[in-house]
Amino acid sequence: MLIRVLLFGAYREWAGAGELGLDVPEGITVADLTETLRARIHGLDRLPARPVVAVNRAYSDSAKVLLEDDEVALLPPVAGG
């Protein structure tokens, strides 16, 4: 199934792209997906083991199972204000 992955801040620079389309197995969790990104995407091997992830624009925990067409975002530590 196809997952859309958004990258921000330093993570976007490491990957050299703000958005990736990824074909992943059904039933994949957030933790599995971050492992896949670390292994498959050049530059993202620097990701922390448990980066902050948002699924469909809400903070998510690493055990969440992803569904087709989910919007997944990898978020570096936030520094707004």
Place this chain on the structure above:
Amino acid sequence: MLLTITRDRIDPHALLDAVQRDEHGAALLFLGNVRNHNDGRSVIAVRYEAYAEMAEAVLREIAREAIRLPAEGAGGTPRDGAHAPTVAVVHRVGELAVGEASIGIAVAAPHRDEAYRVSRYIIEEVKRRLPVWKQERYQGGLESWLPGAVPSAGGNSG
């Protein structure tokens, strides 16, 4: 409620106008401005990046929580209806020069205590969980992403 991420300059008057009600005797404006120094380095510009769609959702969540903070002197229960505090928050993205505002928070409430508490709650929660990133540019051409806060899943444990 005015709760947005914008590339435009922040207009403090528009923020204050957005919160003013006849029931409210206190109005507060907080501006976060770009400083010319950080950690001993000379900052010449700052770039903010946001996950805008999510950031606006998080701003709505923070604002909802803030206006429901128990009002001291009102029996400890949140005010409602016309007496509930009103808030407006704008966070800017893109390239900002020293002295420009990156965030503006306006709060109005019947009394000052509430206005101060609501304003303080909003800026602290923004720092804790708004999906926005900041890159500083220094004298000499170097750039760096600022270390930040790690939001927890669910986002609103505070």
